[in-house]
Amino acid sequence: MNAILVKIFPIFLMLIIGFLLQKSKEINTTVINGLKFLILRVSLPCILFFAFSKANLQLSYTLLFLIVFLFCILLYGIGIFLRKYLKRSYTGLFFTGFEFGMIGIALFGALYGIENISVIALLALGHEFFIWFVYFPLLESKNNGQISISQNFIRFLKSPTIVAIFVGIITNLTNTYDWFSHQAVIIGVFSAMETLSKITVPLILVVVGYSIQFTDVNWAETFKFIGLRILVVAICGFFTYQLIFFTVGEFNPLFKVGFITFVLLPPPFILPLFIKNNEDELKFFSNAILVYTLISLVLFTVLSVF
Numbered sequence: 001m002n003a004i005l006v007k008i009f010p011i012f013l014m015l016i017i018g019f020l021l022q023k024s025k026e027i028n029t030t031v032i033n034g035l036k037f038l039i040l041r042v043s044l045p046c047i048l049f050f051a052f053s054k055a056n057l058q059l060s061y062t063l064l065f066l067i068v069f070l071f072c073i074l075l076y077g078i079g080i081f082l083r084k085y086l087k088r089s090y091t092g093l094f095f096t097g098f099e100f101g102m103i104g105i106a107l108f109g110a111l112y113g114i115e116n117i118s119v120i121a122l123l124a125l126g127h128e129f130f131i132w133f134v135y136f137p138l139l140e141s142k143n144n145g146q147i148s149i150s151q152n153f154i155r156f157l158k159s160p161t162i163v164a165i166f167v168g169i170i171t172n173l174t175n176t177y178d179w180f181s182h183q184a185v186i187i188g189v190f191s192a193m194e195t196l197s198k199i200t201v202p203l204i205l206v207v208v209g210y211s212i213q214f215t216d217v218n219w220a221e222t223f224k225f226i227g228l229r230i231l232v233v234a235i236c237g238f239f240t241y242q243l244i245f246f247t248v249g250e251f252n253p254l255f256k257v258g259f260i261t262f263v264l265l266p267p268p269f270i271l272p273l274f275i276k277n278n279e280d281e282l283k284f285f286s287n288a289i290l291v292y293t294l295i296s297l298v299l300f301t302v303l304s305v306f
Helices: 002-024 029-054 061-086 100-112 114-144 149-158 160-173 184-210 219-247 255-264 279-305
Strands: none
Touching: 002 100, 002 184, 002 279, 029 100, 029 114, 029 160, 029 184, 061 114, 061 219, 100 114, 100 184, 100 255, 100 279, 114 149, 114 160, 114 184, 114 255, 149 160, 219 255, 219 279, 255 279
């Protein structure tokens, strides 16, 4: 119990530090946006490169990729079904997708170590394809009524996180990581990347803490949306886990914890960024995702105790 508290306490402390920085106004949003840029385009790709280059990859993991992808599709379909009852046009997109980059890696890495990130990263690979080739296009179509697959594919190929994942996989499959590790220049590069990897988790938590700011929250409707999503994800997640277990197996002792962490994550933070010309929906989903994030932190804390 004490060992768990030792790991959990820094998580909340860094969130509090971020929140206090926001209240003190010593750091403005420009600085925070700069930190987000550093996280998403530099340090997070470093973590993902090491995760995939060192992971024990197997052909059966393609099934894992497909199952997670279909899991996200299923959640979207359920969200679309519920939209006529919940009366929000972005309901389908709220019910699917998970904030893996800014929350998943921070929580799992803080408690179980950056060296074990590959467990949840392998789960997230199918999710990333869903985000780029289903979620993004659907968001765009909500705004301008059309989908540009080619444009999304180009963005996908240019994404630092995707590049890092594929370079990591290629390095792994070609067994060249050890060779790289003995080259003088590359040793220096790897050392810098490892340093960046180590600061990613605290930076993410400070940024998330800074972002905690509620504006005119409709608490009843917010909790209805969050409660329904948690229920839907829990039920679908249970059967998805059983399917993964019987087709792929538990490839790591932390796999179950990694999967539970994954399904506890809030919806993608990008959702409100794409809501245009609808101030009510923008405010509602911005608040809902923020509240969901805090609930995820509490649920993750409970999970870590057990």
